[in-house]
Amino acid sequence: MNNLTRSAGKILPLLLVSTSLVLAGCSDNDHDASVPPTPTPAPDRVFSVTVTNLTANQPMSPIALLAVDKDYHPWQTGASASSALEQLAESGDSAGFQVEAGSISSITAGAGILAPGASETLTMTLADDSVASMSLLTMLVNTNDAFSGLNNVNLDGINVGETQRIMTAVYDAGTEANSELKGTIPGPADGGEGFNAARDDVNRVHLHPGVISHDDGLTDSVLNASHRFDNPALRITLTRSQ
């Protein structure tokens, strides 16, 4: 189900060439042309990350895009969720993920809720060559504690102009029972509670079994048939532009 394709970018090198031509045209003729150019430092690495919400009726909480260490994992299936992940998966709030030496070196936030069918492009500029990987997290807000994203994608092998396209599955944080009850779901289907520190589920991250909904016989569910989902939930297109 995961399609991974690479294609060489053609537009960007042309843009870079035209930019340098413009700069050359602005140079001051009074200066001695023989002055050697100052050595250019290693350029920043710039990645554009386009996220498309593939679900029928699950708005995504604002995207959290993390530049991370190669050994950092925001979640591990089979292990209990961190409190930061619990907060994200239950309420959509990514504030628990903080910049910290040795794990997260920068956080880029999406502009807001990513509606079903909508796409958003985030830009991540990495000045620090030691940053090896990228993580991405978002909550499916019409659920108790479902989330999707990228765990740890190594950036070292991606050359300028290359694109990776990744489809992501839906995980269950395992921190809140999937009751679908009124008052338990923060998204527009309910407007209920977000984060609650109590853990009343299996307390391990796993692939989400899907929601049931009122239409499918869970009579006290606030969800309807359109809130059901199948994998994948997101398409993420990662392009290194510089």
Add this chain to the structure above:
Amino acid sequence: MNLNTLTRSLLLGSLISTSTMAAELEIRINNLTHGNHFTPVLLAAHDGDTHLFNVGEMASSSLQKMAEGGDIADLVTLVESANGVTVINPAAGLMAPGQTVEGIMLNSQTLTHLSIVAMILPTNDAFIGLDAWEIPTTPGTYTINLNGYDAGTEANDEVVNGGGMPGAPGIPAAPGGDGGANATGVSDMSSNDKVHIHPGVLGDTDVNGGMSDLDSRVHRWLNPVARVVVTVK
């Protein structure tokens, strides 16, 4: 070396260089679903700018015709006007649940990308989709899993009423003879009008009423819904 040998080696050389220019593809398609048919499948080789559909964008009217009624004619025209090549209806009709069609030959010439679509029945506007897969230049066998997409053009009311034309609500048919009747219809509350991953059908267990004319024990699926094996020769 006599002339005959020389001619033969020249011929052989030209054949070899031709074969590196023109990729001959042998394709197998497998319907992975429990109880869903596919309408006549369209396979197309085309350039990198052509798309039969774009996830996260509105469906074209050509795609809508395919997804709501299985009509691939406009998509064929689209591919051919972009100098692509097509294979139409390799199963010679509907592809039944579990059915495999093998030995589909497609000469992709110098074309770089492969797309595949077919409507999933019984649904309102679900389809199997492969969008512009880059054809490998290295000979070998490649396996691709296809997801079930929702064209986003018709509410998923799950009423089997023969409605297959664009804009006509309802499902054209349940080819397995396992659909129900007299459903009141599912209220589809999704506002996503872009091509997206299909949430799956709901169905129910009431063949003479209920909310849906689909059978929840028969017509549900989970991705992937089709497997494609491409051998690049």
